[in-house]
Amino acid sequence: MQIIKDGTIIHDDVQHLADAEAPTGNRFTVSFERWKAERESLLAAGCAPGVRLSSGNALADIAGDLPFLDLVVVEFPAFADGRAFSLARLLRERYGYAGEIRARGDFIRDQLYFLVRVGVNAFEPKGGLDLEKLLPALKDFSVNYQAAADDVELIYQKRGK
Amino acid sequence: MYQYDQYDQTLVNERVAQFRDQTRRFLAGELSEEQFRPLRLMNGLYIQTHAPMLRVAIPYGLLSSRQLRMLAHIARKYDRGYGHFTTRQNIQYNWPKLEEVPDILAELATVEMHAIQTSGNCIRNTTSDHLAGVSADELEDPRAWCEIIRQWSTLHPEFAFLPRKFKIAVSGAAKDRAATQVHDIGLHLLRNEQGELGFEVLVGGGLGRTPIIGQTIRPFLEKKHLLSYLEAILRVYNLFGRRDNKYKARVKILLKETGVEEFTQMVEEEWSHIRDALELDNKEIERVKTFFNPPGYASNASTDTSFAVKLAENSGFAAWVRVNTVEHKIPGYRAVFVSLKAPGVPPGDITDAQMDILADLADRYSFGELRATHTQNLLLADVKQADLYELWQGLADANLATANIGKASDIICCPGLDFCSLANSSSIPVALEIAARMEDADYLYDLGDIRINISGCMNGCGHHTVGHIGILGVDKKGEEWFQLTLGGSSSNDASLGERLGPAVPKDQVANTVDTILQTYIELREGEESFLETVRRIGMPPFQEKVYANH
Missing domain, CATH: 3.30.413.10 (Sulfite Reductase Hemoprotein, domain 1)
Incomplete structure (x- = not known):
């Protein structure tokens, strides 16, 4: 499968496991609930797990585990559900998570720019979207008023020079 | 008033390009109606009974004569020769064609206007006191703060897909003319015991299906913390506001269901993490404030004697002055309401010809600026008493001088x-x-x-x-x-x-x-x-x- 990561289209072999499904490869993600229940055994397997967050999950519950996580997935059950934007930003800014944050699910092209700004660096859209056509959306705007999780120079800072 | 610099202009231009592409993709079938809906709404575009309806933002109600002429031009070229001023100090067009909306937005961008976030589940146009800067009961002009909020909220990446729409109003005067108690956030400039100016922060007011008066969650907020506090409220709302039922999704319902104490605690807890990192930049505050410096008032405006003579001579003029004008903080000036409630005219409606005439009158008598009020009228804020008689005649010729402001026919x-x-x-x-x-x-x-x-x-x-x-x-x-x-x-x-x-x-x-x-x-x-x-x-x-x- 292909995804967008750090601005380019790459091959990706991460498996998103259902709660009863056993990992077959080295890279996989599990649900937040499964992570909490099987944390020890998943870590002991010596692989690089990821956790999928859905909107209602409390980040504080996994804050201590973030250093062990290869990636965190913020899921979009519906594109209009904007909680993932806050979750991603908290992961970066509050919890200092430096690994991959991947948006997955029902987000749309026009959300990509905002997602990058709140700290998402990988995109796995629901099937059918042409990734090539998505790439330009990462650069919809060249100027930004407000601070977010990205490290861009803000408009007021440009003015201050 | 605020003037765009290259950065403000770039952002609006890029937004026009983005919307042009979204419209193209929708018309080409690449975007479904469901996918296009939130995108067009965030550019003020509704699909209505007869045609699309386009709502153009007038930030905190402030307009230049040049902008009003552009609004007239758009009414003429793309609509049926009129526009409708709303209770949120914006203007709506009822008959634009969907495929022409990108062109309308491009024309608006040439006069520093846009339709960004005039609809949709995002932070809407910030509204304020229509007498900002001219009323005697004002502690501080709220417009610089409105502009700072406008910039912060424009394309805010975290808060573009909220549970529901979100409205902020700011008042800087003793009398609340901005309806701050019926907004998602109401900000009231006030002085604390030490004599410092700051904001009282109200949350959870609103009209609609479940009308509620807002409650104070912070009696005094230092100005430098304004944006971090707003951000804390919005984050709590974005994460915990209800998304299961759109009629229960406003922040007022979250506040009601959690209770004001717990809601306040959630906001304060969130704020404690971000307050120091998000302090407002003093230089930027001062820069924005300079745009709202008083215009060059004449120092001898109150020495005029013609005004008293005209008042005594003409009872129609006297009634209009009494009803449609209010005191100004500068002696010899008055603020003049332009009634959009003439007999037989739908409240808030104005024709392209009236807009052009009004733009000329604003240039001649009120420093080229106008304001939209939340009661669907317009205001010329800075008129010399010596000019009132001529202005009245000019307005009356255009059917804009119905002396009914605040009365039973000003509906x-x-x-x-x-x-x-x-x-x-x-x-x-x-x-x-x-x-x-x-x-x-x-x-x-x-x-x-x-x-x-x-x-x-x-x-x-x-x-x-x-x-x-x-x-x-x-x-x-x-x-x-x-x-x-x-x-x-x-x-x-x-x-x-x-x-x-x-x-x-x-x-x-x-x-x-x-x-x-x-x-x-x-x-x-x-x-x-x-x-x-x-x-x-x-x-x-x-x-x-x-x-x-x-």
């Missing part, structure tokens, strides 16, 4: 069933019929200040719940009926109107309002206003008269 009214696909009754004809009965000026002025607000459905765009007399259209088995409330207010003494009784049929609304007003005249004491009388005597005397024959 707030939503577009209603005639235009809006949500409405279940046509509110405009009801407003016109009520106003038509006020043609006798002596009667109108004898009634004094009275706010009549009409909404065509329970979404409440006509602010009926805070009308002294509120009128709400309801559907009864396919027929239009109207429910009346008395005693609402959105000012300092904010309150929600109380239901009078059973709804009345459409053809009886004007009669019912007559009866209510007659009852007031009979029972008022001394100089008592309508609202004061209602609050003193309560509903029963009005109910007895209105329902006597039923």
Whole structure:
């Protein structure tokens, strides 16, 4: 499968496991609930797990585990559900998570720019979207008023020079 | 007023390009109607009864004459020669073509205007006091803060897909003319015990289906923390606001369900993490403030004697001055309301020709600036008393000098069933019929200040719940009926109107309002206003008269 990561289209072999499904490869993600229940055994397997967050999950519950996580997935059950934007930003800014944050699910092209700004660096859209056509959306705007999780120079800072 | 620099302009231009591409993809079938919907809404574009409706942002109601001429041009070229000013100090066009909207936005961008976030589940246009900068009871001009909020909220990446729409209002004066208690966030500039200026922060007010008065969650916020505190409130709302039912998704419901203490604690906890990292930059505050410095007022404006002479000579002029102008903090100046409530004209509507004339009058008499008020009128804020007579004549020639500001024919009214696909009754004809009965000026002025607000459905765009007399259209088995409330207010003494009784049929609304007003005249004491009388005597005397024959 292909995804967008750090601005380019790459091959990706991460498996998103259902709660009863056993990992077959080295890279996989599990649900937040499964992570909490099987944390020890998943870590002991010596692989690089990821956790999928859905909107209602409390980040504080996994804050201590973030250093062990290869990636965190913020899921979009519906594109209009904007909680993932806050979750991603908290992961970066509050919890200092430096690994991959991947948006997955029902987000749309026009959300990509905002997602990058709140700290998402990988995109796995629901099937059918042409990734090539998505790439330009990462650069919809060249100027930004407000601070977010990205490290861009803000408009007021440009003015201050 | 605020002027774009290269960065503000770049952002708006890029937004136009983005929307042009979104529209193209929708028309080419690459975006579904469901996917296009939130995108077009965030650019102020609704699909309505007859055609798309485009809502253009007028940040905190402030307009230049150049911008007003552009609004006239758009009404002429892309619409049917008129526009409609709304209760959120914006303007709406009812007949644009979808495929032309990108061109309209491109034209607007040439005069530093846009339609960004005038709809959709995001932070909307920040509204403010229409007398900002000119009223004597002001602690500080709120417009610089509105502009700072405008920039912060424009394309905020975290808060573009909120549970529901989000409205912020700022007031800097003792009298609340911005209805801050009925907004998702109301900000009130005030002085603390140490004499420092800061904000009282209210959350959870709102009209619509569940009207609620906002509650104070922070009595005093230092100015430098404004954006971090707003961000904390928005983050709590974005994460915990209900998304299962759009009628329970506003922040007022979250605040009601969690309770004000717990909600406050959630916000304060969130804020404690971000307050130091997000302090406002002093240089930027000062930069923005300079755009709202007072214009070059004439120091000798009050020495003019012609004004007094004209007042004595011409009773029509005198009535207009008394009703449609208010005091200005500078001696010899007055602020002038331009009534968009002429007899027979839908409240808030203005033609392209009127806009052009008004732009010229603003250039000649009021430093080239205008304001939109939340009561759907316009305002020329800085007029010399010596110029008032000529201005009055100019306005009267354009049918813009109806002397009824704040009176019973100055009705707030939503577009209603005639235009809006949500409405279940046509509110405009009801407003016109009520106003038509006020043609006798002596009667109108004898009634004094009275706010009549009409909404065509329970979404409440006509602010009926805070009308002294509120009128709400309801559907009864396919027929239009109207429910009346008395005693609402959105000012300092904010309150929600109380239901009078059973709804009345459409053809009886004007009669019912007559009866209510007659009852007031009979029972008022001394100089008592309508609202004061209602609050003193309560509903029963009005109910007895209105329902006597039923």
